[in-house]
Amino acid sequence: MNQRRGEAAPKTAESCADQPPTAAPAVAPPSRLAVLGLLLGIILATLDGTIVGTALPTIVGDLGGLDHLSWVVTAYLLTTAVSTPIWGKAGDLYGRKGSYLTSIAVFLVGSVLCGLAQDMGQLIAFRALQGLGAGGLFVGALSLLGTLLPPAQAGRSQSMIGVLLPVAMIGGPLLGGFLTDQLDWRWVFYVNVPVGAAALLIVGLCIRLRGERGPARIDFLGAALLTAGVLALTLIGTWAGTAYDWISPQIAGLAALSVAALGWFVHVERRAPEPIIPPRLFRDHNFTLAQVLSFLGGAAMLAAASYLPQYMQFVRGMSSTESGLLLLPLMLGMMGAQLFIGRAVAGGGGYRGYPIAGGAVATAGALALLMVGADTATAVASALTLVLGLGLGCLMQPAMLITMNSAEPRDMGAASGTTTLLRTIGGSLGVAVLGSVYTGRMAATLTDRLGRDGERLAGGHEVTPAVLLGLPDGVRDAFRAGVTGGLHSVMIGTAALCAVASAAAWLIREVPLRTAPGAPD
Structure with a gap:
């Protein structure tokens, strides 16, 4: 059924998601406990992407396999990225609640197996399985919120999702280090079990959906092409500038594969009866702009969170835990902005001005960090990140609201999967591209000051904060000057991304948010 928004449809099990505005909604309003169950799934997905990092040295000491260490993280990110839109479409076809519960179960099985791994090969394989389940956690929670609540009321719940992202990004390494030091590295994975079990129980008992199953026509070719394209893009983000040069044959081959696969994917999706990412979504002007904001915001946020700790540790001499704590202003800025926007929109306020202002504030915040030098006080450097956090929060929260408001009920899962996928790809590519800029600037500074010795130190692979203290x-x-210069280059790139996002936000149209689940305003 290819129905326009607002048209009446027969009240059948297959078309229940497309009911007219006057029909009774097919869902019961969720309780706060039910919303908590959905948020727990997002905590699992986001936290597990960062919690493993601080445990990796201990894991290698126990299991060996140092040459495959990066794949412990890469395998998880790859399968998470490629499975996200597929989980979203599966929820649209087979039922969003069942799809969400299944993804939690797959994630928990992968977590337990990771904790039981006896060698590095097993751990990488089980991390891939864990990532496969994680792909459905974020998109499942978003699509269920979009089904249970209209965008006008979902602002507060979605602002909580925005709060969880920076909390998990910064809190993950802290928790991972604590569990590894106090218990065992395997508890980094076992800790997921009680949280996931609580989410399964709450969602299973407290969320009721009726008539959400649709006709099951799966776009297998589209899924395969999307998987190939996203895998190639993610590998470019992982390997470019580190394992291989940007102009190497390997990266060029991956780029060609990605372009070919995604181009063919677009061709297939236009003709598929049930496309993984329906092209009709992008016919909505605001939806397309929201995806642009998600991509750019994800790139800016992850780049800042990845390279600011380098400055804190190498230049200011902070530990890993301390460098995470010093990013609290960045996190609190994002949290405060997203909570404020959620409440303001829920109270009937508009949303168009927030991403415009947010992009401008984030641009100013990134440029303000150019004042940070090797001798800047730690408290000042930490406080300056607040402005960037405020801007990113104002930029990213409206993108989620616009996505949910622009998609029709039948496409809620696909829409959630699309915005999550683009944020993930944006973050991966942003870190890769700006990472190359960071490395190049640092290498130039070291070579200029130290000559051949600077070339050896340029990659930083042999230098840790502890080793740096013992050098002349x-x-x-x-080295500190090189790190500072590299951070400045990253912040210039971040400012450019945020400026483009602010310019794109001017094109958003202020469409009233729906005031009932599945009904236009």
Whole structure:
């Protein structure tokens, strides 16, 4: 059925998601406990992407396999990225609640197996399984919120999702380090079990959906092409500038594969009866702009969160835990902005001005960090991140609201999967591209000051904060200057991304948010 928004449809099990505005909604209003169950799934998905990092040295010491260490993280990110839109479409076809519960179960099985792994090969394989389940956690929670609540009321719940992202990004490494030090690295994975079990129980008992199953026509070719394209893009983000040069044959081949696969995917989706990512979504002007904001915001947020700790540790001499705590202003800025926007929109306020202002504030915040130097006080450097956090929060929260408001009920899962996928790809590519800029600037500074010795230190692979303390004063000063210069280059790139996002936000149209689930305003 290819129905326009607002047209009446027969009240059948297959068309229940497309009921007219006057029909009774097919869902019961969720309780706060039910919303908590959905948020727990997002906590699992986001936290597990960052919690493993601080445990990796201990894991290698126990299991060996140092040459495959990066794949412990990469395998998880790859399967999460490629499965996200597929889970979203599966929820649209087979039922969003059942799809969400299944993804939690797959994630928990993968978590337990990771904790039981006896060698690095097993751990990588089980991390891939865990990521497969994680792909459905975020998109499942978003699509269920979009089904249970109209966008006008979902603002507060979705602002909580925005709060969880920076909390997990910064809190994950802290929790991972604590569990590894106090218990065992395997508890980094076992800790998921009680949280996931609570989410399964709450969602299973407290959320009721009626008539959400649709006709099951799966776009297998589209799924395969999307998987190939996203895998190639993610590998580019992982390998480019590190394992291989940007202009190497390997990266060029991956880029060609990605372009070919995604181009063919677009062709297939236009003709598929039930496309993984329905092209009709992008006919909505606001939906397309929201995806642009998600992509750019994801790139800016992850780049800042990845390279600011480098400055804190190498230049200011902070530990990993301390560098995470010093990013609290960034996190609190994002949290405060998203909570404020959620409440303001729920109270009947508009949303168009927030991403415009947010992009401008984030641009100013990134440029303000250019004032940070090797001798800048730690408290000042930490406080300056607040402005960037406020801007990113104002930029990203409206993108989620616009996505939910622009998609029809039958496409809620696909829409959630699309915005999550683009945020993930944006973050991966943003870190890769800006990481190359960071490395290039640092290498230029070290080579200029130290000559051949600077070339050896340029990659930073042999230097840790502890090792840096034992180097001669001249080498330490040169390395700190290189890290500071690299951070400045990253912040210039971040400012450019945020400026483009602000410009794109001017094109958003202020369409009233729906005031009933599945009904236009």
